[in-house]
Amino acid sequence: MSSDANNPELSFEDLMGQLEHCVEQLEKGGISLEGAAGIYEKGMTLAVEAGKRLSEADLKITSIQEKYEQAIEGNLETEGYDN
Numbered sequence: 829m830s831s832d833a834n835n836p837e838l839s840f841e842d843l844m845g846q847l848e849h850c851v852e853q854l855e856k857g858g859i860s861l862e863g864a865a866g867i868y869e870k871g872m873t874l875a876v877e878a879g880k881r882l883s884e885a886d887l888k889i890t891s892i893q894e895k896y897e898q899a900i901e902g903n904l905e906t907e908g909y910d911n
Contacts, residue, residue, distance in 0.1 A: 833877040847874040
């Protein structure tokens, strides 16, 4: 199994491309049981890393949204006191 999945230089898109390649290999067949198990293990490692990156992106987006909402609410509250 390759440690490529844990390489921070790999983009999310690269991870997904490698995962798709694993799926294609498994669907194509014609490989030994051991080979299939190794490909499956690599695919699961890639899937876990991709999931982690999606979760991190989701948290970042949520944080940005919360800050934006707080800024808007803060502006509305201060604008109301200027009258």
